[in-house]
Amino acid sequence: EVQLVQSGAEVKKPGESLRISCKGSGYSFTSYWISWVRQMPGKGLQWMGRIDSSDSYTNYSPSFQGHVIMSVDKSINTAYLEWSSLKASDTAIYYCARGNSYGFVFDYWGQGTRVTVSS
């Protein structure tokens, strides 16, 4: 069974750093891209970018380029999303999703990680 299991909810202060994770199982992890999708409170879905799990090649949305870093650790089938300095506007649920068909079709999703940034 394909699963993406994300790390738990986080509460942080502005300016703090954070890394959340997404562990894949039940499939060949390096054969698929992982995308990250943001959902701000009560709002729609925003694609942040994606990473090729085989070689860590990334595509970032211009809206998120320079504010987050995506990475993978192939040895433990885990993708990461990282911030070096959080803002209150980063408060959201973050989903990882497996990208099928050249990484463009999100056929499996993680359960989401809720990030709250507040002073």
Added chain:
Amino acid sequence: DIQMTQSPSSLSASGGDRVTITCQASQDIRDSLNWYQQKPGKAPKLLIYGASNLQTGVPSRFSGSGSGTHLTFTISSLQPEDIATYYCQQYAYLPLTFGGGTKVEIK
């Protein structure tokens, strides 16, 4: 970025009704469109890929059609379990973009 204008933003229909949602793309995206369903408090779920292909395990009352700049999603007979928000997502161009969502409710 490709803008995906989804309409309506919300709708209320009776059980058994036919429901249609449209996505208008700001540029020709051919058939590079997926549809997702998101229930409250849950992650999105893929329903339709490549504009018209039903994902494995998804009921046949869901369908998609169209290409170019005007694409549609249909529920042929609305069921109580279909209450959710539906999103389109284009993948013809990077960055990938989603429509704003359509919230479907039962009358």
